[in-house]
Amino acid sequence: MPSLKFVVYESLVEMDEWEGLLTNITTTYLSGEDFWSQLQSQFKAAPLVFELMRDQCHSVLADKKLLKHLRNENYDIVVGDFYYICASLVGQALEKPYLLIDCPMLLSWHYGINSNPVTPSYLPTVQTGLPNRMTFTQRLRNIFSNSSR
Numbered sequence: 001m002p003s004l005k006f007v008v009y010e011s012l013v014e015m016d017e018w019e020g021l022l023t024n025i026t027t028t029y030l031s032g033e034d035f036w037s038q039l040q041s042q043f044k045a046a047p048l049v050f051e052l053m054r055d056q057c058h059s060v061l062a063d064k065k066l067l068k069h070l071r072n073e074n075y076d077i078v079v080g081d082f083y084y085i086c087a088s089l090v091g092q093a094l095e096k097p098y099l100l101i102d103c104p105m106l107l108s109w110h111y112g113i114n115s116n117p118v119t120p121s122y123l124p125t126v127q128t129g130l131p132n133r134m135t136f137t138q139r140l141r142n143i144f145s146n147s148s149r
Contacts, residue, residue: 013056079099122139
């Protein structure tokens with residue numbers, strides 16, 4: 001019978017670093033700021049996100065004991081989070097297929113990566129704060145926010 005196994009590992013990145021970053025990002029989204037202010041905040045946070053991911057990924061890929069343990073378990077597939085870029089690298093290091101899972105609230109730039117159609121003429125883009133029923137002006141704004149990705 002198929003089953004899922006989880007592996008917990010030590011990381012160079014402290015949990016409070018991730019919590020601080022995620023709290024900052026969440027606070028920005030919930031602040032009610034307009035789309036462009038939120039976008040600027042994302043660009044400011046992006047280097048730190050990538051730095052933390054790089055460090056955490058290095059923790060996994062440099063840990064020979066962990067990789068040996070994972071190889072010995074003989075997993076069929078590596079399942080990871082779409083946002084955690086290291087999941088695919090772990091799959092490659094183990095020479096196993098990998099599946100990346102994404103939340104259903106795709107950011108506009110994810111549509112192309114996931115081969116989903118982009119429909120900004122009637123579906124509001126996540127993070128724009130636009131309502132489900134958009135006016136003509138709001139639809140134009142939505143189209144421009146999608147094309148700026």
